Amino acid sequence: MLFGQKINKIKTLFFIAVAISFASSCKEETSTYRSFISPLIGLNVKSGNEFDVKVLFGKEKQVDSVVYLIDTLKAISKSDTAAVKLKTEGLKLGNHIITAKIYNGSEFEDLTTNINILSAKAPDLYTYKVIAKFPHDTSAYVEGLEYHNGFFYEGTGEKSNSYLKKVDVKSGKTLQQVKLDTAYFGEGITVINNKILQITWNEKTAFEYDKNSFKLIKQFPFSVGQAGWGLAFDGEKILNSDGTNTIYFLDKNTYKQIGSIDVYDDKGPRDSINELEYIDGKIYANVYLTNDIVIINPKTGAIEGKIDLTGLFSPSYFKTDGERMNNVLNGIAYDKVTKRLFVAGKKWPYIFEIQITKK
Secondary structure, rough: OOOOHHHHHHHHHHHHOOOOOHHHHHHHOOOOOEEEEEOOHHHHHHHEEEEEEEEEEEOOOOEEEEEEEEOOEEEEEOOOOOOOOEOOOOOOOEEEEEEEEEEEOEEEEEEEEEEEOOOOOOOOOEEEEEEEEEEEOOOOOOOEEEEEOEEEEEEEOOOOOOOEEEEOOOOOOOEEEOOOOOOOOOOEEEEEEEEEEEEEEOOOOOEEEOOOOOOOEEEEOOOOOOOOOEEEEEOOOOEEEOOEEEEEEOOOOOOOEEEEOOOOOOOOOOEEEEEEEOOEEEEEEEEEEEEOEEEEEOOOOOOEEEOOOOOOOOHHHOHHHHHHHHEEEEEEEOOOOOOEEEEEEEEOEEEEEEEEOOO
């Protein structure tokens, strides 16, 4: 996995802002209505806060009324040109288009700008304690990890080294496995009742297996998001990351997208969301190339907590700079019965059971 996915999303948001700016500048030349004084393009607003909306109106034409919209929904109507305040309560985190629809008789004109809604508060910070460690295959480039009925289920990456595995917890021995064709770079996995779903990185392909026999049920095209990264299952729907700050929601039977959230803290978007686990109503996610696991509200996308796992495993174990850069923290599993939390890393010699505590 590389940095391209994150860059592509940044470019997309940039082009949105440029398009809005270009449209506004064109209107200034051709219209008596000017532009937004506030909010300026890309204003950051914390969730729950109000923000001011003020338009610089032209004087040549009468303004009968102004309708303000957030995205496609009407927020307020005014029969004058006074500034208004709009609320963010109930809106998803992330980018929203603000429109002023200005009426003069039967004619109207639209002005647009945008805001970014951030998490209302900084995430709670957590530290950790190692409870136990278990042997792990050092050839396994971990992309997905889950715990079910006393076993680890693991999806690994790298072409020619991508597997789906069932692993004995105490010994680390592989009990059952399927190897992907050398054309595929394996990515996240998740157990969905009696099935296992495994996706690939850039090959736009997914695999559905029987959980007990590992028999391939079907191979099918999979093109949700910019690339395949992490998976999890919350009991009703599949959660899927693509290396940006978006988590997609998929139907558990059709694997089609049915929704999404964008992940933000109080400073801005948190990109590089990778391996996922659903734990007690929250989404836990590795942040690629960091020692962080973030705890995400699945309804809003707000980062409510951050676990700093610095010091859990020393990168000096690996001999080269390339190995140290690539073989990073990745993999979260949860034992729902005993409330045990497990974390892993790419080609690490151990899977760690940890206990987290709020600082």
